Amino acid sequence: MPFRPTHPAISAALTEREYHEPTPVQDAVIEPNAEGRDLLVSAQTGSGKTVAYGLALVSTLLGDSDALPEAGDPLALIVAPTRELALQVQRELEWLYAKINARVVTCVGGMDPRAEQKALARGAHIVVGTPGRLRDHLERGRLRIANLKAVVLDEADEMLNLGFREDLEFILEATPASRRTLMFSATLPKSITAMTKRHQKDALRIEVTAGTSSHVDIEYRAIRVAPTEVEHAVVNLLRQSESPSALVFCNTREQVRHLHTGLLDRGFAAVALSGELGQSERNQALQSLRDGRSRVCVATDVAARGIDLPSLGLVIHAELPNDAETLQHRSGRTGRAGRKGVSVLLVPLSRRRKADRLLTEARIRPIWGAAPSAEEIRELDRQRLLDDPILTDEPSEEDLELGRELLRKRPAEEIAAAFARVYRQRLPEPEDVYDPGEPRSVKGGRDSADGKPDRRERPEGEAPRSRSNGPTVWFHLDIGRNNNADPKWLLPLLCRRGKITRDDIGAIRIFDKETKFEIAEAAAKRFAASAEGTDDDITITFADGAPPAGRPQDRPGRSRPPQHPRPAARKTDDAGPRGSFKAQGKPRRPRPAKG
Known part of the structure; x- marks a missing residue:
């Protein structure tokens, strides 16, 4: 189903970005009964929420006009839990509103507040920021919100979990009472509904996740590994995948450093993201992933929140997350906006029960198996070599002349062997990984389904x-x-x-x-x-x-x-x-x- 009629400039921007059909949440917020109302939206990460509230705000920002007025005091304020998510929202809204000349300014922690002050002084239509930095600008009088028409809380539940309740309450109290308030949240706990009653008026509740499976565009796999071979399994999964970029999750900064160093030593183009990095270092790492200089990102949960890479097709959980919500959020970095993706959990035998619990709570039924072996990867390399475009593309005259010269000096077999050797040298060596097999509970040992001990079990x-x-x-x-x-x-x-x-x-x-x-x-x-x-x-x-x-x-x-x-x-x-x-x-x- 195509998008409903919107502003011609917005429709053109969507077409240029190949947005031909809306996601369920995008379709819901542009329903006629949602126009101009406060919204309380429950939707999973990766469902297209940013474009959804971008579409919902068009009528609020433009009113009866065909174009935005000259930038001055902001018309809309968007609050996000992390710097990365705020910067991602800015990028999304800039292309969506590019043809109506919207000016989007960010105010996030870790960036120079004086530069943000100058940007606000030059005028903005939309301000996107993190709660603490926005409150700081409000208290200092740098952010003037008298003309504000709308406030959006993106990932409201996450902001409450991170301890931003007081900052959010301050921001909502400071904004005009006539504003429109849109809350987007993956879950709707009591704290969110209580905030809704205080700060929203006759909010329309939209829940697009009920009765549907999470991330239908994501293929889930669970890989049995020995505890000492987690890094080897990560190496082989990265070597097996043909995804242009991949994201590997760890639970601690130390584990990120260790795994990142191991991948660099093996020849992977990898970057690391963790809370100890400065904002400029994070921006550089993400930019290297976007422009293809790096292929793998090793990150903690906090640093990875808000990452949106169109080419991201593989997510690896090197360490199991602590809860089902984090599992879904991690996996939601791939399979976004209709694209396909793969999410792989590495499960040591001692963590099998935890993995089963997480998957059950998330309503996920993965494909269980072993890590790809070194032999399987070498066979893939052979096939990829034969199908490589360098062999199938039309050669230039210069390349043909060089090839003829090589054939005059060397046998064809030696030249082909040298080509294969050069091809292999640029690839990280696969690791020998062993499948530890299913635990006793699966095989029917002492924890078998019938509850009876297996006398053959040692x-x-x-x-x-x-x-x-x-x-x-x-x-x-x-x-x-x-x-x-x-x-x-x-x-x-x-x-x-x-x-x-x-x-x-x-x-x-x-x-x-x-x-x-x-x-x-x-x-x-x-x-x-x-x-x-x-x-x-x-x-x-x-x-x-x-x-x-x-x-x-x-x-x-x-x-x-x-x-x-x-x-x-x-x-x-x-x-x-x-x-x-x-x-x-x-x-x-x-x-x-x-x-």
């Missing part, structure tokens, strides 16, 4: 015994339950690091801060040579002695730290001290458990 924290009855050697890992150690992902890691099979691995005993495990004596020397050193942020060393078996304090879930027995007296031909693989003497058998 005690938590212990892997299958070695199939051979021969002697074994004990090794040590510097991670434990505190690091979410679990045999589900430890077994593949040990096989990969030590170049052995599962049959060579005996018991795995996990304590709070360390893990001890058996390797068959026949494979111990080969395992030690391959696994030596630190990789995956995990160090493998010889153990001092066999860990105790069957003692209560060693069982998973107990709060007391494990108490290890004193190691047996060492012999001259025994393994060296822990941390060394140099002495390769006869290994000891583990002592049997007492009692």
Whole structure:
């Protein structure tokens, strides 16, 4: 359904931006019964809210005129929770109102207030800002609002969550009583409805999310990962995707710094966004994404609020969000205004229940699977190389001449191999990632659906015994339950690091801060040579002695730290001290458990 008739200049701007059909929220605010009224709108992020209230304000700003008057005191005030969202709103309204010569000024924290003062003095039709900075300009008399016709609160619920209630109340009390008030919010908690009763008159309530699934243009995926391979999974997902830009979410600034550095080291064109960056640094990072100089943005939730990148087709949750609302907001950075997008959650086994809860609360049914493997990505690279436009585009005469010269000096096979090598060198190397498999609750173990224990299930924290009855050697890992150690992902890691099979691995005993495990004596020397050193942020060393078996304090879930027995007296031909693989003497058998 096309847009209803609007001002010819606005219709032309929409056509130029290829807005042929309105989104549900845009269609609702331009209904005849909504014209000129206060509005209370509930709509999810990414539903086109900015253009929606831009359309709703046209009649209020123009009145009976065909054009806006000369810029002076503002006619409309738009309040947004963050700097990024305010700047995004300014960009959206500038193209929407470009043909009616609207002047849009921003007043946001982190920017020079004196420059904003000068901009306000030159006149504006619309002022967009954050609550604190707008209040500051009002109190200092820099922002004059006597002629104000409309106030818009964008993401009102988020502004209340961020503690801006007092600033919002001050702004609404200071504006003329005759103004029109539009509130847009993803949710409508009691605090929003209470504010509506105080500051709106006969508001029309519009709710476009009821009975519909969130973000129908977003494909949700949930990826099983080992806790130590989250970064590797992010690398492979970015390598697999052909999206021009991607957004990776972390929960803390420290994690943003760590992941951003890891991606840069691998050759990704990546930028970081977190609360510790200044506004100019944020603007530079976002601009590099918009103009294609960077492809990946690693960000915290606060810094990413308000980001709108038309080319953003992939969102990765490197760390699970704290609630379903944050999950939807993160995912809403893609799949906007009718475009398709993908949202991927990385779920370690220890976080499976939290992930299920978040997805249930958000009414999302994702596609579960494993992270793309290095082999899958290399196969994609081969196919992409064959389909690359550099091979299919019409070559210039200069390129043909150079090609003929190369063929005269080198065999065609060597030239093709060199081309493939150059193509691969510009791509980050994919990582080896292992699928830890489904948790017990899915397979029907101790937490199976029927509630009955699976007698075949081994005690938590212990892997299958070695199939051979021969002697074994004990090794040590510097991670434990505190690091979410679990045999589900430890077994593949040990096989990969030590170049052995599962049959060579005996018991795995996990304590709070360390893990001890058996390797068959026949494979111990080969395992030690391959696994030596630190990789995956995990160090493998010889153990001092066999860990105790069957003692209560060693069982998973107990709060007391494990108490290890004193190691047996060492012999001259025994393994060296822990941390060394140099002495390769006869290994000891583990002592049997007492009692």
